[in-house]
Amino acid sequence: MAYKPQFGPGSSTIAENRRKQMDPSKKLEKVRDISDEDIVLIMGHKAPGAAYPTMHPPLAEQQEPDCPIRKMVVPIEGAKHGDRIRFIQFADSMYNAPCQPYQRSYVAAYRYRGVDPGTLSGRQIVECRERDLEKLAKELVATELFDPARTGVRGSTVHGHSLRLDEDGMMFDMMQRRILDKKSGVVKYVKNQNSEPLDKEVKVGKPMDEKWLKAHTTIFHSLVGVPFRSDQEYIDYVQRVHSLRTKYGFCPEE
């Protein structure tokens, strides 16, 4: 019987949203438009339109050793061209942000090839060859995985995940890379993810409303969202994992 991934336990909307985001057969809902130029500006690895710097010659030009694995694995476009490896990093507020650091790593691992996702405390990084990174970063920012107010693209100084929100509903950012335009209600990036000022503001749309966030979030929160304790199936699963790994620590003979 072919393996069919279940993606995760749970009967709450949170669990359902997690499964939906992780499942590559389900299309992520597109929420906003963002141009190729804008995503390059936000990431700040190179000037928009500039050629991709390389770290090795294209694979077609270099002598590859006779290796069965290399013949089996089809390289991604960036690897074929010898692109540099670059990153995009997100910080997500625990106040009903649509995606969360651990969830993001699962999403990246299930949905994309040739990526190196990594979760740290309150932030998540995806590393990839540059031209492939631009494509996936665009998808991560333009779809339901992103909210202009509760999610931040931050290369460093990421503090904000577990803090209270600002008065205008934005997540705390020590470097204030993005600001909420009070007149238009649109969030715009004024610095790239490395806190370098941008020559041109990058608009990423209006913050989503509370109702949408609550319906699309993937984090449990007992005060502003769905409490973890309300999802008995999830609790049972976590307790089962905890129980089994503890018993395994004692090396049971059965």
Added chain:
Amino acid sequence: MTDAKYPQVRIVTERLLNPDTVERVMNLIVATGGVRRVILNGPRIPGVVTVGPAKGSPNPHAMRKPIKIGEQKVLLEVHVGTIVLELESRDFIPAIKEACENGFTRFSFYIQEGRYMKTEPSLVDYAKYGPDADKNIIGLSEPGKSGPIILQGTK
């Protein structure tokens, strides 16, 4: 250092506060006349970028700006989320609560009484300040930073 005979209160808000809200609320609180010492606490906002490729460049931030409390100018270096007060007596707590109710109109807050300032210097304080430190400021400000600010003419 603090003396146990003075009561302390902590005001925690639902949201991190904009500088103009801090200014409005602090002026209402200071006007009660019973405040001995204040700590405005919250995540720090550095004046320059501290890490990454932009390290050392200025960090323009709307929440890092000077406010006026009474007649005294105070540069906010944190995004205020908690206000800790030491009061002359417990009689001022209702007035402080009323000031907060008038000041915070768009979101909730709570006010607690307890011990929130240092009572004894720690080993770290000894390392930072040395043996002859001014005990009134231990736990309130960092050496090498701007230091405590005295609000004149509040009584």
